[in-house]
Amino acid sequence: MSNEKDDLLSGNVEDLEIKGIIGFDGTTINGLIIHPDGKHFIYPLGNKVTIHEVHTKVQYFLSGHTNTVSAIDVSRSGKYIASGQINHIGFKARVIVWDFETRRILSRHELHKVRVEAVSFSSNDAYLFSLGGRDCGSVIVWDLARGQVVCGTTVAHGIQGEASTLLSMNRRSPCFMTAGDNHLAVWSVNKEARKVNGLDVSTGKLKRSVLCMDVNERDEICYCGTATGDILKIKLNYHHDIDILMPIKLPIIVGCFTRISKKKLPVGKVDLYSLGAPEMAPSNYKLDPTVANRLIDFSEVFATAGKNSVRVWSMKTLQELLRIRVQNFSASSVIFSHDGKSILTAWNDGIIRSFTPLTGKLIYAILNAHNKGVSALATTHEGDILLSGGCEGQVRIWSVTPYRQQLVCNLTEHNAPVSAIDINKAGTEAVSASTDGTCIIWDLVRQCRRQILFGTTLFMCARYYPTDLQILTGGSDRKLSYWEVLDGSLVREIEGSQSGAINTLDISQDGSVFVTGGNDQIVKLWNYQEGITTHVGMGHSAVITSAQFSPDQKYIITASASGSIFIWNCPIKFIKNKPQEKASEESETVKEKKTETTDDHKEEVIQNLPSARSDKNGKRDQMTP
Structure with missing residues (x-):
């Protein structure tokens, strides 16, 4: 243990090993x-x-x-x-x-x-x-x-x-x-x-x-x-x-x-290819910019969201399992519910949509959730409370059931778009980061502000430490800041990047390490207590938009604005715990459901999850999927 600490203090930084890459940007000619x-x-x-x-x-x-x-x-x-x-x-x-x-x-x-x-x-x-x-x-x-x-x-x-x-x-x-x-x-x-x-x-x-x-x-x-x-x-x-x-x-x-046109053209004119002839072959396909997330206690699938679609991927084969299309709109956030029964997505049309993870059927849609688009989402472990952040700066608390989605409280403290929301394990507090230079700790029980954190930066991400005693934030000033939850004081500030803003971060379940990504296109793995970089991952060709640990701590998933998804192997010394028996049972159940759906081509049976739409007043309209 002392040797590892000496290596960290001496500045020995290792490379992250790539497990797989998803994506093809098509920008390289004949690529x-x-x-x-x-x-x-x-x-x-x-x-x-x-x-x-x-x-x-x-x-x-x-x-x-x-x-x-x-x-x-x-x-x-x-x-x-x-x-x-x-x-x-x-x-x-x-x-x-x-x-x-x-x-x-x-x-x-x-x-x-x-x-x-x-x-x-x-x-x-x-x-x-x-x-x-x-x-x-x-x-x-x-x-x-x-x-x-x-x-x-x-x-x-x-x-x-x-x-x-x-x-x-x-x-x-x-x-x-x-x-x-x-x-x-x-x-x-x-x-x-x-x-x-x-x-x-x-x-x-x-x-x-x-x-x-x-x-x-x-x-x-x-x-x-x-x-x-x-x-x-x-x-x-x-x-x-x-x-x-x-x-x-x-x-x-x-x-x-030139291309032969079926229509008659005036004498002396020709009909050309409207977009030029860049290649003498079929055009290349490009993935949308993605936001990566993962299913709680189930590390074999993960979801991404971008323009026009939400996709579910297999961690084992790196193949697409499900694609949910919402034409002409872009998703800014995607999360799994903790029980794994729904995928919650935030869209720039101001609607929060919930889908089933196996068939992509619409469970419910909260209309007019925010006036200028939904920018962030978070849900409690019980799944009955949903927090959303909007581009107008409001944080809204929703009471969510399959039959009814009702606005509980509207928190209007931020003056700029909310970039991230995170809820503590007890479900009693939440932190919201905003580009107005503030992070606010909310009391979800009393529905009021508990602490406010000020910084000379545009906050882009915030996460609770697993013990819920500290908060880690990152932003445009390239700094990573440790904050005390009790009094909102700044404990430590370290330089997270030398050239670009910090856009995303995630902390491991045991709190020993955390991962960051930003405009410098570099994935960094940090020791939380020492505040030192232990591993770096090079490969992204655009700004990193999201980084997440898998629940079993074996992999790190990162996504960039170019549409590429990188899966990195987490260093073995940081893999602490095995999945719990409950998680294994849930995984087997989901596998069996997926196998039955794939083999028999049957539609997914959703119990107590009717398809419905609700507005912010709690009115519900039945929808056909």
Whole structure:
């Protein structure tokens, strides 16, 4: 025990281990690649490269980048994976070559400035071509066998625009093409002279911004998708002898194709693709920004919510079990009731909706819960009291039963949106955090304010310590603050981040550790008593919006504004207790219900939970699900 404490005080910070990642943001051009073996597909997410096995659903993660991965490619043989990243202005961007079988780094270089736009392997896996961004403007040829640079050159010159995409030839391995905004060129590598020779494509008066390219098997014709929605056909004019690397004539555009419209158009006009032609493949799917939460005493599922939907996921398979759609609205908070019989959600239309966790059937909806949208939710262990926070700054206490949802009290102390609400274990107190710079401790029995906490920050999150004697808060000042519940005094203040606000935090059930996430995109695990970071998790490519411990303390779930969900393995030394027998029995019951529903395709039987809507006055209208 003393050795662990010495390690903490000496500043030894370990990395959190990733169990799985859910999400695909689709921002990387050609970012979803099927491996030549047909059993895996590869895609980047954050600063990780994910290898997903199709049949077993097992994920492998390649870690080595320090920032968001911006380019990726797989060799024709499937032996290598290449990835490039973005970096801050003034710093070099890294390109890494991975071995697919061993998942290890073979070579790397940092020769590009700020950003790597594209990477591409030659047809015989001899070279790796990498293209820099607008701050770099150069292409680097990397020898894979020797692990060193062959040559490099500036791609765009003179009146030409910026290059943004890269394509390798099929028959001539030392040849490649670059394209971009008013830029289109053919290149060949002279390994002996360590030089790259280029030849511009003759476009005449035609000016286009090329987004993607593809070439036929004989390197005769190249097709280019453009931002204006048309497709260019280019004749490359290569000699029939593949040993002659440069075209014998100047490559030239021989056609410009557009979509054929069924309607008649005026003479001299054409109908283009309205959103351009970014890819010559089906469009990528993007997950909504999510807010993660978990089911009390049941660690095998968790829920997320975002725009238009609420989703329930399996912790074991990382697959979606249920999707509840509420079109045209966004959820700001999602929680499970403590008995696991309902999912409570807060929406920006001012309605609180409760759903069943197995079928997604609407149990009840509290209309006009808040005037400017519901921003936070919390419920007691008994489930009869529900607290909601609104964007207008009010905290409302509701008496909730399946048949009746009635407003008990309206607490109007905050002057800005309520960002978080937490209730103590006894159900007698609650704390609400607001962006007006205050946290208020409420007496739920007398329905009045007990203490108020002031800070020079926009409070974003607040949690009770398991003993209910202290409160931990975080906000825009990047500080983590310990408060005494009895008198509201500030006990300790530590720096939670060096660069961004603290958006979310959660404390483990035994109170030994807590997890934080914020605008710096870093997940941090802290020792509560020492106030020292023990572990960090890197991988998110956007602001972290939520972080939660699983009830069995084995996992940490984090979600970000990009829509990605990361599941981290909690360090073994922090896993204290086994699930109780009661929790196990409840888990088995829920499993049996889920199995029956899945196998027999029967509708869920809800006892004493009729579908109903209630407004804040307690009036109830029956609804059809």
